Amino acid sequence: MPENPALPIDDVLDEISHHLETGNRLVLAAPPGAGKTTKVPLHLLDAAWLDGKKIIMLEPRRIAARRAAERMASLLGEKVGETVGLRSRLDTRVGPQTRIEVVTEGVFTNLITRNAELPGIGAVLFDEFHERSLDADLGLALLCETQDYLNDELRMVVMSATLDVEKIAGFLKARVVQSDGRAFPVETRYLGRTQDRLEDQMARAIHKALIAETGSVLAFLPGAAEINRVAERLSDLPSDTLVCRLYGALPPKEQDDAIRPAPDGQRKVVLSTDIAESSLTIEGVRVVVDSGLARVPVYSPNSLGSALSTVKASIANVDQRRGRAGRTEPGVCYRLWHEEENRGLPKSPTPEIINSDLSGALLRLIEWGDYDLMDLNLPDLPPRGHFAAAFDMLVALGYIKADNPNQLTDRGGAAARMPLHPRLSALIVAADSDGEKALAAQMSAMLSEQGMGGNSDDLVIRVSSFERDGSKRANALKAKSKKWSGVNATPSGDPAMLLAKAWPDRIARARKGDPKRFQLAAGGGARLSENSSHQGSDWLVICETGGQTSNEPIIRLAGSLDERLVRKILSESKRDYADYDPKSGKVRARRQKTLGEIVLSETPLTKPDKSVIAQAVVRAVQENGLSVLPGYEALKTHMSRLAFYYRTYPENAPATGQTAAELEAGLLETASGWLHVLITDKGLNGIEAGPMRKFFEDGLDWQLRQTIQAAMPAKWQAPSGRTFAIDYDDEKAPLVSARVQDFYGLKSHPTICDGRVPITISLLSPAQRPVAITKDLPGFWVGGYADMRKDMKGRYPKHDWPEDPANAAPPAPRNRKS
Incomplete structure (x- = not known):
């Protein structure tokens, strides 16, 4: 059997075993190079509690899964598929003797949703959990459900290099084991950012590093396009320096060439995405050049799906990258930014679930038996708008019915059996003939893999190119597509028509x-x-x-x-449509002929139905917020007053939110409902200040309304007889602003909330300018008033400035009220 080298993780293997004998959850924090990926699964094979069952280990990427399986198999003197197996989308190698299966995270999600009890499995290990992919978060939440309700003998180990250990351990109520790493010091050199293209900056930095340092270089870039352009700029390097690319879409052989050590007498420059941050080890690297950038998917429910966005990498990411230079000896890290920029970097990467299209996850959950993703115990919950968009997509694709979301339709059931995004499986289930199904499956396979079919923007050309592609990767995809199609037919049909x-x-x-x-x-x-x-x-x-x-x-x-x-x-239809202009407060309506939202023709409509007007206002609010409503200030005052009441009487506050911002967010989320009520009743007059104020005040519970009115009046009456609005929105709230003369004769400071809260008084000059602010008016009368009186008497001699304002008579009230 090959030698099993000693690694830092060896020191805690017995501790891991001990905790798993007495508990079913464990968090293992171990830096890169500790050996957790290969040593922990092999060590657990002999555990008595495993009782001959399998260990499943999740990896965030196919290349990481393949390399981990190959490394463990080699330590046993075996090939992958014997004791150690592999399951990923395009590579499955398992056998009857397999005890450890290394799987990609999506494979595990499919596995647990189809058989929640996970029979025959004794432990599930989440490797590199700090990457926080959507599938990892979903798999973790579902596994917790399995442990809690179906199989409490099942063990869970969450392993990570840069994980927020306390947060995830608290979430799981799990024990923690900490392993030391094996790292050498790394010197950090900041080169700064310039206005030049990233590829030019990176190429210069690599040249600089190769001249100044020994050893191989690992350079981090956001994506494949930048990697290829930098590789072109390094074509002048000497023959003893190899340039290798490393990203997920490369064939396995090219990935392996990048990872293995450089031949004797040579050095390497590996141009990599963040794939080399923690999942992979590249031998011989003692220099890292970091662009400080990452490419992440960003999703908007109103967009055409997730789009890749280039962002600044987090502190956790860049520290992880720097550590790759100190794996075997002291190293150097060049950073293409200024050191002071570190203060603006996020602490850790955003979990993928926050910025993802959730339709695939939702389809898996419905297969599990509960569609409500927002009710699942997840480390971080996604935005509700993303969940709603995913739900709407599955309804539109015919996978579920809106009134029965926990039951997949026949079409949805067929889609759930395919390891594809719901849109891609829709291609197959929507096809009619066998030839079309075969073509649709090939198209789905091509579209599911980055770089397949070339880079033409014409679908027909891309499909034709994929059909001619004889590479190992393309052939593996085509073989999978035959299984997905369920037919044995020659692909035929119009790709664009199938897609449509x-x-x-x-x-x-x-x-x-x-x-x-x-x-x-x-x-x-x-x-x-x-x-x-x-x-x-x-x-x-x-x-x-x-x-x-x-x-x-x-x-x-x-x-x-x-x-x-x-x-x-698409069927042609007619509809009445309007746009609301917040500036004029008017709508422009027309009658349209449409195909979906595509307008074929339209004519002006002079008297639109109130429901059409309501829809126009709702769209304006959804796009620009509640501030477009003419009665927004009245609405804002109502929310501020309500929020102040909850802050003063927290025992009466709702769990759903009590701040003004939370209350406004809740009203924005439900705007479609209450705006339709207001506008269908009163037209556009319904969104003016008076009707809106009355609508929301009337909407409060009667007892609550009476309590608020008594404790927190909307207005306050001064000794002068004038009434003034109490501002509950200002940071000094409750606030009353009035001329100094209006307070003459007031001996005690005014309060609200049964005397619990003093009103902040802003004293104004005759020109309505603030001259003093106080929460202790009697103290002000005998203190600061004297100096103010001297100043004001000189500026406004015609006004009354008594020496004893507390006992002076206020000016006679005016007819108007403010």
């Missing part, structure tokens, strides 16, 4: 006056790139977008359509 049938919301028509801009059937728009092959097309079905111009996504892949075919998919 499955994704009718992605059908788009060129806008009049600007043929590069397209209106989508689902609403919103997109535009062609400058060199698009689709220029001149009237109708498209949009497959992929990337980047933005003028706040519109850029079309990266689409298929051309004929209007005659479009009309077979």
Whole structure:
């Protein structure tokens, strides 16, 4: 058997075993190089509690899963598929003797949703959990449910290099084991940012590092495009320096070439994405050059899906990258930013669930038996808008019915059995003939893998290129696609038409006056790139977008359509539509003929129905917030007053939110309902200040309304007889602003809330300018008033400035009230 080298994790293996004998959850914090990935699963094989069952270990990426399985198998003197197996989307190697399965996180999610009890499995290990992928978070939450309700003998180990240990251990109520790493000191050198292209800065930094230092270089870049451009700029390096690329879409052989040590007498420059941060070890590296950037998916419910965005890497990320230079000897890390920029970096990366399309996760949950993602015990909950958008997508695809969301339709059940995004499985389930199903499955396979089919923006060309691709990766995808299609037929049909049938919301028509801009059937728009092959097309079905111009996504892949075919998919309809202009407070209405949201023609409408007006106002509020309403200030005052009451009487505050911001957020979320009520009753007058104030005050519980009115009046009456609004929104709230003379004769300081809260008084000059602020008026009369009186008497000699204001008579009240 090959030698099993000693690693830092060896010191805590017995402690790990001890904790798992008496408990079923453990958090293991171990820095890169400690050996947790390979040593922990092999050590647990002999545990008595495992009782011959399997160990499942999750890895965030296919390359990490493959390398971990290969390394463990080699330590046993075996091949992958014997004691140690592998399951990923394109590579499955398991056998009857397999005891450890290394799987990608998505594979585990599919596994647990289809058999929640996980029979035959004794332990599940989450490796590199700090990366916080959506599948890892979902898998963790579901595994907790399995432990709590179905199988409490099942062990869970969460392993990470940079994890917030206290947070996740508290969430899981788990014990913690901490392992030391094996790291050498790393010197950090800041090169600063320039206005040059990133690729030029990186190439200069690498040249500098190669001259100044020995050993191989690992350079971190945000994506494959930047890696390839930097590689081109390094073509002048000497022959003893190898340049290797490393990112997820590369063939396994090229990935392995990048990871293995450089040949004797040579050194390497490895250009990598964040894939090399923690999941992989590249031998011989003692120099890191870090761009400080990362590429992450960012999702908006109103967009065409997740878009990749380049962001600054977090402190946890850049520290992890720097550590790769000190694995075997002291190293150096060059950073392409200024040291003071560290203060603006986020502490840790944003969990993927916060910025993700949740439709795939929601489909898995419904298969599990409970659609309510927001009710699941997750480390971090996603935005409700993302959940709603995912729900709407599954309804639109026909996978669930809105009134029965916990039950998949036949179409949804077929989609759930495929390891594909719900949109991609829709391609297959929407196809009619066997030939179309075979073509749809190939298209789904191609679209699911980055870089497949080339880079043309024409769907037909991309599909044709993929069909001709004879690479190992392409052939593996085609073999999978045959299984997904369920037929043994030659692919046939029109790719664009298949896509349009499955994704009718992605059908788009060129806008009049600007043929590069397209209106989508689902609403919103997109535009062609400058060199698009689709220029001149009237109708498209949009497959992929990337980047933005003028706040519109850029079309990266689409298929051309004929209007005659479009009309077979989308039915023409008529509707009344209006836009609300907050500046004028008016609506512009028209009667339209449409295909989805694509307007074919329209005529002015002089007397729109109130429901149409309500829809226009709701859209304006959803796009720009409640401030577009003419009665917003009255609404804001109502919310501030209510929030102040909850702050003063916290025992009466609701659990759903008690601050003014939380109350406003709740009203914005429910705006569609109450705006329809107001506008259908009173038209646009319903969103003026008076009706809105009355509507929301009347909406309070009667007892609460009476209590608030008594404890927190909207107005306060001064000794002068004048009444003044009490401001509950100001940071000094409750606040009353009035001229000094209005307070003459007031001997005690005014209060609200049964005397619990003093009113902040802003004393104004005759010119209505603040001259003093106090919460102790009697103290002010005998203190600061004297100096103010001297100043004011000189400026405003015609006004009364008595020496004893507490006993002076206020001016006679005016007829008007403020």
